[in-house]
Every structure is written in structure tokens, then in C-alpha cells.
Amino acid sequence: MGSVIATDGSYRLLPFRFMRLNGDSTKNVLITGDTGEHLFISDPQLRELLSKRLRPGTSLYKDLLARHFIYEPGRHDPLPEMAAQYRSRKDFLLQGPALHLFVVTLHCNHTCQYCQVSRAPLAGGGHDLSEQDAMAAVERLFESASPTLTVEFQGGEPLLAFERIRQIIERVVEQNETEQRDIQFVITSTLHHLTDEILDFAQEHRIQFSTSLDGPAALHNANRPTPTRDSYARTLEGIHRVRERLGHDAVSALTTLTAKSLEQPRAIIDEYVKEGFSSISLRPLSPYGFASKSAQRLDYPMERYVRFYKEALAYLLELNQQGIYLSEGYTALLLNNVLTPFSSGYVDLRSPMGAGIGALVYNYDGYVYPSDEARMLLEMGEDGLRLGTVRQPLRELLNAPVMSLLLEAGIAEALPGCSDCALVPYCGADPVEHFARQGDPIGHRAFSSFCEKNMGLLQHLFGLLRNGDESTQRVLLSWLTRRSFADIPHVGYRG
Amino acid sequence: MAWQVILQLDEQAYSPGVVQRAAYSIARDFVTEVRMQGQRTTLLVTPNPTSANAATFCPEQVKSLLLQQLNDFVLRERIQQETAGIREALIRTALVGCSY
Numbered sequence: 001m002g003s004v005i006a007t008d009g010s011y012r013l014l015p016f017r018f019m020r021l022n023g024d025s026t027k028n029v030l031i032t033g034d035t036g037e038h039l040f041i042s043d044p045q046l047r048e049l050l051s052k053r054l055r056p057g058t059s060l061y062k063d064l065l066a067r068h069f070i071y072e073p074g075r076h077d078p079l080p081e082m083a084a085q086y087r088s089r090k091d092f093l094l095q096g097p098a099l100h101l102f103v104v105t106l107h108c109n110h111t112c113q114y115c116q117v118s119r120a121p122l123a124g125g126g127h128d129l130s131e132q133d134a135m136a137a138v139e140r141l142f143e144s145a146s147p148t149l150t151v152e153f154q155g156g157e158p159l160l161a162f163e164r165i166r167q168i169i170e171r172v173v174e175q176n177e178t179e180q181r182d183i184q185f186v187i188t189s190t191l192h193h194l195t196d197e198i199l200d201f202a203q204e205h206r207i208q209f210s211t212s213l214d215g216p217a218a219l220h221n222a223n224r225p226t227p228t229r230d231s232y233a234r235t236l237e238g239i240h241r242v243r244e245r246l247g248h249d250a251v252s253a254l255t256t257l258t259a260k261s262l263e264q265p266r267a268i269i270d271e272y273v274k275e276g277f278s279s280i281s282l283r284p285l286s287p288y289g290f291a292s293k294s295a296q297r298l299d300y301p302m303e304r305y306v307r308f309y310k311e312a313l314a315y316l317l318e319l320n321q322q323g324i325y326l327s328e329g330y331t332a333l334l335l336n337n338v339l340t341p342f343s344s345g346y347v348d349l350r351s352p353m354g355a356g357i358g359a360l361v362y363n364y365d366g367y368v369y370p371s372d373e374a375r376m377l378l379e380m381g382e383d384g385l386r387l388g389t390v391r392q393p394l395r396e397l398l399n400a401p402v403m404s405l406l407l408e409a410g411i412a413e414a415l416p417g418c419s420d421c422a423l424v425p426y427c428g429a430d431p432v433e434h435f436a437r438q439g440d441p442i443g444h445r446a447f448s449s450f451c452e453k454n455m456g457l458l459q460h461l462f463g464l465l466r467n468g469d470e471s472t473q474r475v476l477l478s479w480l481t482r483r484s485f486a487d488i489p490h491v492g493y494r495g
Numbered sequence: 496m497a498w499q500v501i502l503q504l505d506e507q508a509y510s511p512g513v514v515q516r517a518a519y520s521i522a523r524d525f526v527t528e529v530r531m532q533g534q535r536t537t538l539l540v541t542p543n544p545t546s547a548n549a550a551t552f553c554p555e556q557v558k559s560l561l562l563q564q565l566n567d568f569v570l571r572e573r574i575q576q577e578t579a580g581i582r583e584a585l586i587r588t589a590l591v592g593c594s595y
Binding site: 012013014015016017018020034046050079080082083084086087090093416417420444445446447 | 516519520521522523563567568570571573574575577578581582584585586588589590
């Protein structure tokens with residue numbers, strides 16, 4: 001940092017961004033650094049900071065110095081420490097794709113109108129991943145340098161192609177005897193097609209299940225129609241069977257929110273409490289696959305989702321303060337990005353983007369995509385986001401022209417609007433989403449649902465971190481550390 | 496068109512980059528036409544017809560909002576100028592050896 005160190009004794013600024021927050025607090029300016037540090041200051045303090053009128057020795061001065069918003073030329077060089085922090089936050093760049101999704105079949109027994117993935121009716125052929133393509137994809141995943149790998153099976157309904165799942169897992173396990181990676185298997189399923197044979201195999205390979213539970217029976221069944229109209233009962237039965245055989249935490253659930261869901265946040269949360277889940281993921285509809293065709297009836301403006309989120313979060317905070325542990329998944333990821341020196345690892349909240357760099361999708365037809373969303377765009381007639389086929393080496397796939405195109409729009413810190421945003425250290429770039437919604441991988445932030453969602457949620461969380469009472473802050477901390485509310489020390493406790 | 500706000504700015508106080516960023520930041524609700532002549536910059540601001548929110552603003556509020564944005568972007572430009580090169584040095588140092 002020799003080139004930027006001056007010697008006149010006064011402090012100098014380090015790069016930071018600022019944003020004005022709503023509310024009554026006098027500390028209404030949020031300042032953030034590239035290393036993820038943040039501080040709330042007042043508007044007069046911001047002006048004093050910029051005009052070099054801050055007095056050394058004050059607590060604000062020390063805070064700014066410690067969090068690398070300013071430095072003292074000739075007295076210390078903050079660059080090595082900042083670089084180490086920055087590298088920690090971007091460590092996903094050092095490893096290669098860690099999430100590998102296998103679309104083993106498109107067949108599904110459901111006919112969900114908002115379906116976020118493509119599907120095919122139960123009858124008929126031509127929608128299953130071939131054995132040859134599956135084995136080629138296993139070779140691709142081991143070409144990634146990542147020491148930890150997640151192998152996730154999706155559909156359609158992947159359990160309808162359980163024999164292919166078995167082949168893939170057995171091959172991965174066999175190859176891993178020499179590779180020695182840390183591998184986690186996940187099956188994303190309705191759990192309607194569970195058998196004892198599947199559960200035996202899952203137990204042997206410590207497979208995790210991820211299912212969808214949209215709320216109480218009426219809502220779940222309305223969202224997820226089946227010919228027998230018993231989707232809710234069958235999913236619950238599956239959850240209970242998995243827990244009985246593999247343990248309580250072997251199954252997690254996600255919620256897909258339709259316009260109807262937004263009217264009943266408490267009922268949805270109560271359902272998760274009743275079923276003993278420790279986490280709920282309140283995710284809005286995505287503009288992909290069949291979802292966009294049904295958008296007029298099922299979709300909603302993002303501001304409605306943000307209102308729902310705030311109401312749901314308030315209820316969750318209330319329940320947690322009563323001793324019921326139930327965290328909101330996306331909130332926990334955002335808190336991780338705000339309050340820890342590490343990235344959450346969640347591909348949608350990465351910059352550079354997670355698509356391709358962090359995740360790869362092996363589609364049933366042998367083509368490879370940089371994200372699940374990219375392959376869902378196929379249903380909108382868009383196949384331009386293909387990286388290539390499972391027969392091509394990983395290096396070739398990651399150097400495909402489409403990756404260059406996405407990367408040009410995939411670094412949030414360099415995007416219009418984001419480059420000045422104080423929330424960018426905690427947010428991500430999602431060129432595929434912007435391509436889907438705006439027809440342009442860069443998109444315009446003023447009209448971006450991705451931006452509206454993350455801005456709305458992050459600003460709300462920063463508001464809670466700044467103004468929330470002690471109980472609220474303890475709940476948020478309990479989600480971050482995955483400890484019970486009672487285990488989180490009170491403010492002032494330093495034991 | 497319900498109203499139009501006209502702002503006359505001195506380019507020495509508000510650079511073209513600052514003006515463009517401020518216009519971008521309010522684009523969801525307001526359309527801004529930027530005219531530059533010599534040292535003077537003129538902004539013509541009208542409601543964005545696709546915005547449901549724009550109708551809730553009166554011209555004085557829009558002027559106040561735009562000035563706030565302009566002044567904030569001036570501050571950001573100042574930070575940028577003073578810290579030029581540091582961010583690049585940080586990224587270069589942190590991510591050395593990062594490629595696939």
C-alpha cells in the first residue's frame with residue numbers, strides 16, 4: 001500500500017459506501033466496507049468524517065479505524081488485514097463448483113401451476129437422465145477442485161428415477177475412495193414415492209431429504225394438486241417416515257409462496273411449528289418454468305412479498321422469544337453475510353455470481369447449465385444459457401462463451417446501481433434472474449425484483465440490528481449460531 | 496403529464512457522473528431528461544407512467560428527493576476520488592492466484 005500512504009499525520013479514507021436508512025434513529029446512515037464491516041453513524045458524523053474533522057481518540061474515530069473505514073498514513077498499513085478479510089469473504093472463488101445438481105427425470109405426479117422446475121406427465125418416455133450421461137456427469141463433479149461437494153437430485157420427482165440416483169451415488173462413493181472429498185447427498189422430493197428400499201439406501205449413505213411444505217393442508221393441496229388430492233397427507237407421511245428411520249434432522253422443508261400464501265403467514269409458520277421443524281424458508285415465486293405462464297393468477301409484486309416477510313419475521317421473533325426455535329433460512333444467510341467474516345455459500349448471494357462458478361446442473365438431456373434457474377428458462381423457450389454437454393471437460397464448460405456473458409453481468413460491485421449500494425457486500429449478482437425478468441443479464445436495478453427483495457430484507461434486518469430490543473437481537477444471534485434462545489447471553493454478559 | 500420539475504445545476508457542483516447516477520437511482524418512479532449546455536445542466540423530471548408510487552409525490556417532494564440524491568452522489572464521488580486505487584489494490588492482493 002506504499003503508493004497510497006501519505007505522511008502528513010492526518011487520517012485518510014478507505015473505500016466505503018453509505019446509505020440512508022428510514023426510521024427515527026439519529027444514526028440514520030449505514031456505512032459499509034468491502035470487507036463486510038458496517039457502522040451506523042449520523043449525517044453530521046458522515047460530513048465530519050469526509051471533511052477530516054474527526055478527532056482522534058473519540059470512540060467513533062477508534063471504531064472507524066478498527067473497522068477499516070479510515071487509516072493513519074505512516075502509522076499502520078491496513079491492506080494486509082483487509083486483504084485477508086476480503087479473501088475470506090470470497091473464498092468460494094478459490095474452490096470451483098461445490099454444488100452439483102442432477103436432474104434425473106422430469107416426470108412428476110403433481111401438476112402445480114406455479115412449478116418452478118419443468119416437469120413431464122407420469123406416462124411417456126424421453127425425460128430421464130441416461131446412465132451414460134449420469135456417469136459422465138460424475139466425472140465432471142470430481143473435476144472441480146472443491147474439497148466439499150454437495151450432490152443434489154432434482155426433478156420432476158427424482159424418486160421416480162431412484163435406480164439412476166442409486167447408480168450415481170454408488171459411482172460417486174466408489175470414486176471418492178481415492179478422491180477423499182467431503183460429500184453430502186441431498187434428494188429434493190415430495191416424498192410421495194418413498195419405499196423401505198429407498199430409506200435403507202438413504203440410511204447407508206446418510207442422504208438428506210429436502211421437501212416442500214407450503215403450509216396447512218388446504219393451502220398445500222391447493223398449491224400442489226395431484227389426481228388423488230392428498231399431496232399434504234402424503235408429504236407429511238413421508239416426513240414422518242424419514243425422521244423415524246434417519247433421524248429428525250434428515251429432512252428439511254421449503255415453502256413456496258403463492259399470492260394466496262401471502263395472506264396467511266401465521267398459519268404457514270404454525271404448520272412448521274406443529275411439525276417440529278427448526279427452520280422455515282419463506283421464498284417468493286421465481287419467474288421461471290411454468291411459474292411465468294401462471295404468473296397473472298399466482299404471482300405478486302415484490303413489495304407485497306416484503307410486507308409478508310416483515311409480518312412473518314415479527315411472528316417468528318415472537319415465537320422464538322417464547323422458546324420455540326424456528327429460524328427463517330434466508331434471514332440466517334443474510335445475517336451470516338452481515339455479521340460474520342465469511343460468505344454464506346448460498347449461490348444467489350454471491351458476487352461474482354454463484355451460477356457456474358459455484359454450481360452446475362446436469363440436465364436429464366445431457367446438457368449442462370450454470371444454475372437450476374438457467375435450465376428452467378428452457379420452458380420459456382430459452383436454451384442460450386447452456387454451457388455444453390456432460391461429455392465436455394469441466395474446464396471447457398466453465399470457459400464456455402455463455403459464462404463470459406454471464407460474468408460480465410455477474411459481479412455486483414461493478415454493476416450500475418449496485419456499485420454505489422452500501423448493501424452490496426452482503427448481496428449477490430444474479431444475471432440469470434435479470435435475464436429472465438428483464439431480458440438483459442445486467443438489468444436495471446430500479447426495476448429489479450431481485451434488488452427490491454434483497455434491499456427490502458437487508459434494510460429491515462439492519463433496522464432490527466440497530467433498533468431492535470435485546471430479545472430481538474438475541475433471537476437473530478441464535479439463528480446465526482444455531483443455538484437456542486436461552487443459550488444466547490444477555491447484553492453485557494461477557495463470560 | 497401531471498407535473499414537471501426543472502432543476503438547473505452547475506456542472507462544477509454536480510458532475511455528469513453524479514447527475515446520471517442520481518437519475519438512475521430514481522428511475523423507478525421518475526423519468527429524468529438530462530440536458531447539458533456549457534457549464535449548465537438542466538434536469539427535467541416527470542412521473543414515470545408505469546409507477547403507481549409517482550402520483551403520491553408533489554413537485555416539491557420530488558425536487559427535495561432529487562437534490563438529496565444528487566448531494567449524496569457528490570459525497571460518494573468524493574470518497575471514490577480520495578480512495579482511487581485502494582479498492583483495486585485490495586482485490587488484487589486478496590485474490591491473487593484465483594482462477595479456474
